[in-house]
Amino acid sequence: MPTSASGLTKPEWLRVSQQEAQERLVGAALPTGDTEAWRYTSLKNFTFDKYSLISDGRKGDQAAYAPPKEVSAVVESADRVLYFYNGVFLPQISRGAQGLTESPSLCVSPLSKALNDSGRSSEIVRFFLDRQANADLGAFGDYNLAHFTEGAFVHIKGSELLKIAVVHLYGNIKDQGAGAIVQAPFSVCPRQVYYFGENTRAEVIELHVAANNISFFVSSASDLILDRAAQVSFGLGQWLGDEAFVVHDVHLKLSREAELEYCNFAVASSPLRNEIICDLLEAGASVKLLSSYAATDKQHIDNSSAIFHRKGETRSEQVVKGVVSGSARAIFSGKLRIEQDAQRSDASQLNQNLLLSSKAEVDTRPQLEVYADDVKAAHGASVGELSADEIFYLESRGIGRDEAKLMLGRGYILDVIGRVGSTFVRQALKSMVERLPAHYFSGGE
Amino acid sequence: MLKITNLHANVGDKEVLKGVTLTINPGEVHAIMGPNGSGKSTLSKVIAGYPGYEITSGKVEFEVNGKMIDLSELEPEARACEGVFLAFQYPVEVPGITNLAFLHAAFNAVCRHHGAPEMSEEKFAKFVAEKSKIVEMDPRFLDRGVNVGFSGGEKKRNEILQMAVLSPRLAILDETDSGLDIDALKIVAGGVNKLRSAERGILLITHYQRLLDFIKPDFVHILSAGQIVKSGNSSLALELEKEGYNAYIR
Numbered sequence: 001m002p003t004s005a006s007g008l009t010k011p012e013w014l015r016v017s018q019q020e021a022q023e024r025l026v027g028a029a030l031p032t033g034d035t036e037a038w039r040y041t042s043l044k045n046f047t048f049d050k051y052s053l054i055s056d057g058r059k060g061d062q063a064a065y066a067p068p069k070e071v072s073a074v075v076e077s078a079d080r081v082l083y084f085y086n087g088v089f090l091p092q093i094s095r096g097a098q099g100l101t102e103s104p105s106l107c108v109s110p111l112s113k114a115l116n117d118s119g120r121s122s123e124i125v126r127f128f129l130d131r132q133a134n135a136d137l138g139a140f141g142d143y144n145l146a147h148f149t150e151g152a153f154v155h156i157k158g159s160e161l162l163k164i165a166v167v168h169l170y171g172n173i174k175d176q177g178a179g180a181i182v183q184a185p186f187s188v189c190p191r192q193v194y195y196f197g198e199n200t201r202a203e204v205i206e207l208h209v210a211a212n213n214i215s216f217f218v219s220s221a222s223d224l225i226l227d228r229a230a231q232v233s234f235g236l237g238q239w240l241g242d243e244a245f246v247v248h249d250v251h252l253k254l255s256r257e258a259e260l261e262y263c264n265f266a267v268a269s270s271p272l273r274n275e276i277i278c279d280l281l282e283a284g285a286s287v288k289l290l291s292s293y294a295a296t297d298k299q300h301i302d303n304s305s306a307i308f309h310r311k312g313e314t315r316s317e318q319v320v321k322g323v324v325s326g327s328a329r330a331i332f333s334g335k336l337r338i339e340q341d342a343q344r345s346d347a348s349q350l351n352q353n354l355l356l357s358s359k360a361e362v363d364t365r366p367q368l369e370v371y372a373d374d375v376k377a378a379h380g381a382s383v384g385e386l387s388a389d390e391i392f393y394l395e396s397r398g399i400g401r402d403e404a405k406l407m408l409g410r411g412y413i414l415d416v417i418g419r420v421g422s423t424f425v426r427q428a429l430k431s432m433v434e435r436l437p438a439h440y441f442s443g444g445e
Numbered sequence: 446m447l448k449i450t451n452l453h454a455n456v457g458d459k460e461v462l463k464g465v466t467l468t469i470n471p472g473e474v475h476a477i478m479g480p481n482g483s484g485k486s487t488l489s490k491v492i493a494g495y496p497g498y499e500i501t502s503g504k505v506e507f508e509v510n511g512k513m514i515d516l517s518e519l520e521p522e523a524r525a526c527e528g529v530f531l532a533f534q535y536p537v538e539v540p541g542i543t544n545l546a547f548l549h550a551a552f553n554a555v556c557r558h559h560g561a562p563e564m565s566e567e568k569f570a571k572f573v574a575e576k577s578k579i580v581e582m583d584p585r586f587l588d589r590g591v592n593v594g595f596s597g598g599e600k601k602r603n604e605i606l607q608m609a610v611l612s613p614r615l616a617i618l619d620e621t622d623s624g625l626d627i628d629a630l631k632i633v634a635g636g637v638n639k640l641r642s643a644e645r646g647i648l649l650i651t652h653y654q655r656l657l658d659f660i661k662p663d664f665v666h667i668l669s670a671g672q673i674v675k676s677g678n679s680s681l682a683l684e685l686e687k688e689g690y691n692a693y694i695r
Binding site: 388389390392393394395396397398399400401403404407408410411412413414415416418 | 493494495496497520521522524525526530531533536537539540541542547550551554555558590607611
């Protein structure tokens with residue numbers, strides 16, 4: 001069975017979809033400062049052409065690749081682990097990958113394999129990707145659709161509670177021909193489709209980690225579909241380095257009574273933009289959307305989200321919190337739309353920032369659109385500094401000033417991650433926060 | 446072990462302490478009583494090293510390794526490591542850091558200061574669980590954010606738990622009785638009594654005599670307008686209760 005893009009024979013429908021996305025991209029304008037959604041993240045120096053796609057001949061010797069210790073420690077307790085290096089599946093170090101043909105109730109497989117499956121998984125992937133192809137994805141969405149070759153496909157139907165890890169590692173590419181390290185900026189387009197069937201439960205972490213500071217472009221996309229009464233805890237961890245340009249698109253779709261807790265921790269890049277669309281499609285659907293971040297030096301992070309309450313009695317609770325130091329910049333724009341049909345819905349949104357330097361900048365832009373009258377909707381935003389009382393409290397217990405600041409800064413982020421119910425997901429993200437170096441919290445002007 | 450001599454201190458531009466002199470020996474429990482604004486809390490913060498509280502004249506000395514040293518030369522964390530502990534009137538909430546992680550970091554910082562080996566997380570968890578009994582604290586509080594969502598009584602119990610864990614030589618309890626109902630007060634006072642020892646000096650700062658029904662002091666001082674106006678034994682507190690502060694206010 002082919003396990004990498006080199007072996008992928010694309011189904012006709014996908015070839016057509018990708019072709020169309022490619023055509024839309026030609027001559028498509030990138031968002032500018034006038035585009036509301038991209039107002040604070042400049043694309044002035046960005047072009048797609050600056051980055052070359054990794055072609056099949058340049059994948060390097062991933063076979064010899066071993067994951068960093070801190071990553072393998074995090075995924076140790078997972079039941080299934082899929083590893084990718086620069087977007088290529090690594091079967092040697094992955095665990096428990098299996099397709100739907102082998103197990104009808106559970107599929108945890110590289111996307112390439114699912115697409116080549118003559119049975120159900122190919123149909124499911126098609127169902128979601130085709131729907132995507134018809135939506136207005138924007139230039140970045142089209143770029144991913146046009147170029148993705150690999151990623152994860154997770155399909156859960158059984159009753160067993162599973163812990164799944166999808167790990168994308170990135171690093172310099174060794175040119176197989178010459179053995180030299182390819183320095184030119186390259187791009188990687190991983191794509192994930194997660195489908196959680198009716199009444200299923202799952203805990204998933206998706207990690208994107210760069211091994212070192214490499215100049216590259218990650219255009220990634222993940223779809224999470226929760227069928228009726230599915231209960232899912234999902235964690236996304238991103239640590240891609242100062243030189244990375246990252247655009248990560250997430251689409252969440254929740255059916256009746258489905259419950260999702262989604263928690264992201266991101267170390268900022270240059271820039272890192274997370275775009276989440278959350279559709280609460282049917283009554284009783286409930287989402288807890290948690291985002292946390294750390295940014296320092298000249299890093300830039302842009303969290304953009306849109307939550308749609310489509311039907312009645314849906315719930316959303318959004319908490320977005322981060323620590324910003326140096327001359328870094330953090331942006332949050334959060335749209336919350338409660339449709340006319342969504343009576344008795346409950347929505348809350350909170351954005352808090354800890355600003356540790358006078359050169360750092362935070363922009364927060366809540367956007368509430370409420371079209372139903374019998375709903376609860378609340379939002380709040382704040383930007384603050386570490387208080388002298390907090391620092392003194394720790395000092396008065398023997399903890400030095402620098403350590404106190406480090407603890408308080410990490411605590412600020414962990415306050416978000418601590419809201420995750422799943423120990424597996426919480427610990428994975430927590431361990432990333434605990435590895436954040438002290439200069440993220442020292443101000444660093 | 447603590448010698449305060451003619452201490453003058455400012456908070457901002459205002460002189461709050463106007464010549465306080467006080468000596469505490471190991472094993473002694475002193476109570477400082479006084480009306481609002483008399484400088485009680487300022488005194489406790491000056492000893493602990495709160496930033497912005499400036500000593501303009503006089504001295505606070507503390508015995509370290511058999512020698513009296515000027516406390517103002519030590520950073521707040523060094524004072525803590527040398528055995529000065531302040532139980533806060535308003536304990537600070539620290540979201541995101543569990544009580545256990547906080548206590549562990551503090552305990553290990555003190556160990557490091559003295560060149561002693563740090564304690565592993567596992568061993569420390571057992572050690573703290575044992576100490577929690579002193580203030581009848583549910584061990585589940587250890588997994589919660591420091592003071593986050595704690596009631597007034599729980600916060601004060603948590604302060605005494607920290608004292609039990611850090612085992613200071615000098616403990617200053619700033620209005621530890623404020624905001625406590627009678628049951629919580631009994632538990633907190635009971636905890637303090639269990640921590641009384643021949644090596645430890647305790648300074649109770651309080652507005653009311655009530656606390657002293659449960660923790661019997663060896664000495665009572667009345668602080669008024671930044672000076673100690675009268676000192677005596679525990680009967681002074683009873684006298685004060687009868688006559689009110691007015692009889693002593695300058």
